[in-house]
Amino acid sequence: MRIAWVTDSTAYIEDLSVCKENDVFVVPMNILFGEKEYKDGIDLSPEDLFEKLKEEKVEVKTSQPSIGTFKELYEKLGGSYDHIFSIHVSSHFSGTMSSAYQAAELLSDTVPSITCIDSKTLTYPLTELIEYGQTLHKKGASIEEIKESIEEKIKTRELYVMVGSLEQLHKSGRMNGLSFFLGSVLNIKPILSIEDGKLEVKEKVRSINKGLSNMSKLLGDALQRKVIKKVSILHGLNHDEALEWINELKINYPDIEFGAYPLGAVIDVHAGANTIGISWTDEHEKA
Template sequence: MKKIAWITDTAAQLDDAFIQKHDVYVLPLSVVFSDGTYRESIDLTQKEFYDKLREAKASPKTSQPAIGEMLALYEKLEAEGYDSAIALHLSSGLSGTFESAQSAAKMTDFKVYPVDSKIGSFPMVKMIEAGNELLENGKEVEEVVEALKGMTAKAHLSFIPSSLNQLHKSGRVSGTQNFLSNILNIKLVITFVDGITVMKEKVRSNKRAKNNVTEALRADMAAGTVTEVAAIHCNNAVDAETWKNELLQEFPDLKVEVVQLSVCVGVHAGEGTTGLSWLAK
């Protein structure tokens, strides 16, 4: 059996146990504040990020891993005896990480298969799990890569920013839109469509926004294609736990996890954001 490595980035938010179990190497995304650049999960914890975000006068930016960092990892994997690597990265609609991986792969003799997840967070975790299972069952790397590409169309992630303040700071909405949303309690439902985030709905009240997201889950549940869901959040575990419990009341057999989103999502969506994510079968 060939020795295959998995590569991803911190958008997947993998824990140490998962990294060890599935032989995953994680490249950090970065956040650029006025006082410097911080690598996610290395230079900056989630708590430290949100503390800095609240105090920041200017909205921070996000940054992808450097090609040199990717090349160094590829060379390291080759030296350690890996035959090849599958590099599953954050959607190319949000970051240049996938394109950088493609460029880096052409600069080395080590065989790397970059895959655009067309999403972030929980579905990336499930893709790595499924891909690893295919490898263990004797599938060739090329077959696994094609299977992963097929999974991207079945991945879902929708979120509801707590307010539009951070979207305004990062230039995504105007000051007028932000003001009116706060006055009228308008909530946005943002979802992934073919790798990019789009505003799906604009509704009054958080309850209506949550129901809009849950309706998409209900449709896939009715088709019998979902067994696991993540209640995702940006430093808002309390509301994510509440949503988890609401889902379990409606779907007692559903496995629901509470998952923290990458701080790079927090840069744009803002603290307090909640949502749901899953990968349909």
């Protein structure tokens, strides 16, 4: 059985050129600079994004791919694959999941073998779900077993992020005016968590070092109740800062595999270039 894996450009894909070889198909999100529209990951990189933010004083927005875009892709894949898994950024962050689901519904008679899954997360943790599903497929798991296992994996995900720019978070509508004002005046940096796909304020700190320290402690606390083999450090353009943090974490947790992964342009629009976060899942084996 051939399975196609469809996702959106909030997922971390290191090399887009090899996606099709791995049966992965990425639908780009849209980034709007005033009247100009760019395709995320195709027309605009995170570096390009922040250069344009400096140069062009226009409103920047993001938007989901259209239902038609998904419908066209599903129809194309339906002729070559036995099943399509379409896994996307949390539905609480974007309408992308809604577009994917509606397209699948429209094709229920002609391309019935489409499974849409709300990842309830973003960036590299979303990519990990696809890799996990592909591993299960190689081991001979059925479509239903893959779906159920991915949904169980989603429930064990923890993700914490320290926002790099309150101003961008405010402009994007993710923070109200009073919170933005108080945070700016008091130099507060919120640490956000993703709870069932929704952003929640976990803590408020006054410095980057304090934020990194607190998120490191959250990892330590999680290790008391979970088996964690891999930890992802998520970052904006502050790649060096992410690597420094990984080196510090390795001292305390030498048995864990750490990796640094960029958040991508769409997430950076909302969170800022200096955003940094940490994420893991529970690797307990089922009995």
